[in-house]
Amino acid sequence: MRAFWQPHRIVLVALALGLAVWAALTMRWGWIPRYAPLALEGMWRTIWLLGLSVGIGFALAVPLGLAQAAGPWWLAAPARAFCTVIRGTPLLLQIWLVYYGLGSLFPQYPWIRQSELWPILRQAWPYALVALSLSFAGYEGEVMRGAFKSVPAGQLTAARAFGFSRVATFRRVWLPQALARALPTLGGETILQLKATPLVATITVIEIYAVASRVRQDTFIIYEPLLLLALAYLALAGVIALGFRWLERRMVRGLH
Amino acid sequence: MLDWLFAGWPGLQASAALLALEPPGWGGNLLRGAANSLIIALGAFGLGLVIGTAGALGKLGGGPVTRDLLAVYTTIVRAVPELILILLLYYAGTDLLNQVLRLMGQRPVEISGLAAGIGVLGVVQGAYATEVLRGAIQAVPRGQIEAARAFGMGPLQVFRRVTLPAMLPLALPGLSNLWLIATKDTALLAIVGFSELTLETRQAAGSTRAYFTFFLAAGAIYLVMTLVSGRVFGWIEARYRRGQARA
Numbered sequence: 377m378r379a380f381w382q383p384h385r386i387v388l389v390a391l392a393l394g395l396a397v398w399a400a401l402t403m404r405w406g407w408i409p410r411y412a413p414l415a416l417e418g419m420w421r422t423i424w425l426l427g428l429s430v431g432i433g434f435a436l437a438v439p440l441g442l443a444q445a446a447g448p449w450w451l452a453a454p455a456r457a458f459c460t461v462i463r464g465t466p467l468l469l470q471i472w473l474v475y476y477g478l479g480s481l482f483p484q485y486p487w488i489r490q491s492e493l494w495p496i497l498r499q500a501w502p503y504a505l506v507a508l509s510l511s512f513a514g515y516e517g518e519v520m521r522g523a524f525k526s527v528p529a530g531q532l533t534a535a536r537a538f539g540f541s542r543v544a545t546f547r548r549v550w551l552p553q554a555l556a557r558a559l560p561t562l563g564g565e566t567i568l569q570l571k572a573t574p575l576v577a578t579i580t581v582i583e584i585y586a587v588a589s590r591v592r593q594d595t596f597i598i599y600e601p602l603l604l605l606a607l608a609y610l611a612l613a614g615v616i617a618l619g620f621r622w623l624e625r626r627m628v629r630g631l632h
Numbered sequence: 633m634l635d636w637l638f639a640g641w642p643g644l645q646a647s648a649a650l651l652a653l654e655p656p657g658w659g660g661n662l663l664r665g666a667a668n669s670l671i672i673a674l675g676a677f678g679l680g681l682v683i684g685t686a687g688a689l690g691k692l693g694g695g696p697v698t699r700d701l702l703a704v705y706t707t708i709v710r711a712v713p714e715l716i717l718i719l720l721l722y723y724a725g726t727d728l729l730n731q732v733l734r735l736m737g738q739r740p741v742e743i744s745g746l747a748a749g750i751g752v753l754g755v756v757q758g759a760y761a762t763e764v765l766r767g768a769i770q771a772v773p774r775g776q777i778e779a780a781r782a783f784g785m786g787p788l789q790v791f792r793r794v795t796l797p798a799m800l801p802l803a804l805p806g807l808s809n810l811w812l813i814a815t816k817d818t819a820l821l822a823i824v825g826f827s828e829l830t831l832e833t834r835q836a837a838g839s840t841r842a843y844f845t846f847f848l849a850a851g852a853i854y855l856v857m858t859l860v861s862g863r864v865f866g867w868i869e870a871r872y873r874r875g876q877a878r879a
Binding site for chain 1: 696697700701708710711712713714715716717719720723724812816817818819820822823830833834837838841843844847848850851854855858859
């Protein structure tokens with residue numbers, strides 16, 4: 377801790393605090409009480425969109441990575457093509473393709489309009505979730521491919537020699553080791569995914585970024601909501617980084 | 633010539649008509665948008681390289697204050713969504729420029745979308761480039777730089793003749809990644825209303841209701857851009873790795 381508090385740092389921190397106090401006193405923050413409930417709702421929507429899309433995307437990424445690392449060519453080639461297409465096109469375009477494309481296609485089929493799912497499909501968030509999950513799966517599929525490949529083949533042979541079945545080898549040896557190797561990258565990718573979530577505001581999902589845009593449109597206050605929003609994302613990114621550091625320490629324990 | 637194809641796939645002829653280059657079709661608009669995207673990506677990447685080189689040298693050789701400020705810059709830019717940075721920098725940049733102009737007694741100007749896009753994305757790219765280049769420069773063995781100094785080269789000459797060529801092969805994979813991010817980040821400028829490929833696509837799709845046709849076509853254009861630049865970077869990397877021992 378002593379290494380951090382060097383004299384010049386104390387000056388810098390004091391300057392930053394001064395700037396924060398100046399901003400708090402002189403900038404316009406009167407809009408906060410009115411929009412606080414909406415902002416909390418938006419924050420929650422950002423968090424669950426992020427959590428769900430990371431979860432679903434990762435569940436898709438494991439088979440995608442496995443197919444590329446060890447699958448036959450008729451599984452590896454489509455998985456590779458999927459990852460290339462997802463990684464080669466902007467996420468905004470993918471979101472719009474899913475939302476406007478599927479959104480204009482579904483109503484043409486009466487059986488979809490009459491189905492139980494229609495009230496859900498008429499909202500925007502399922503399309504946002506699908507696009508975000510597929511995007512995460514595409515990036516992570518590539519990461520998992522490398523992770524699966526980096527597990528030494530001897531480990532797998534040894535497991536088989538101990539009489540592990542193929543499934544048990546995968547579940548007890550291959551996957552845990554690949555995960556431990558992929559975790560540092562996964563943490564960074566999750567922060568990138570957090571930074572991608574505001575894009576869904578363009579398809580009318582009211583998450584935290586959309587709330588800030590609304591404050592800007594309603595009150596013509598530009599900087600204050602944006603600065604607060606940046607702070608919120610910084611805090612979320614910090615929490616994610618800490619969470620992954622904790623997870624890494626737990627997972628990597630047995631490896632070294 | 634394509635009649636047999638159209639006969640087997642009825643929707644294709646309509647799609648081809650929509651994507652035609654002449655005005656009833658929207659192909660020309662898409663290509664103009666793609667050209668704009670490329671110009672912005674090139675400009676932002678170039679600006680990012682300049683900022684990144686300065687940042688990396690500052691982080692490695694600067695004083696404690698410079699290093700801390702650069703750490704703040706790279707941390708904030710890498711943790712806050714690009715979209716918010718674009719809006720913040722766009723508004724703040726326009727305001728700042730106009731205030732300076734007012735102090736100098738000039739009339740306020742409207743910043744062109746192109747300049748703003750390049751500037752904003754360049755600042756974002758600069759943060760990532762700083763980290764990539766810092767890592768690459770650090771990986772150059774100290775002895776090589778010390779040897780160059782011992783030969784009497786000045787700091788600029790050491791950088792140009794020793795550090796730069798030695799670190800380039802190490803930095804190229806990261807830089808190629810950054811270039812891909814730059815091409816894809818140009819799509820974000822659609823949200824602030826700059827008519828690059830994604831916005832042109834959305835306008836074409838919105839006015840013809842042929843969403844799949846246009847979004848898939850735009851996706852194909854982006855994909856061609858990334859695949860071609862992947863090839864080009866692979867080629868450059870092979871060239872700069874010539875002198876290195878193969879792994």
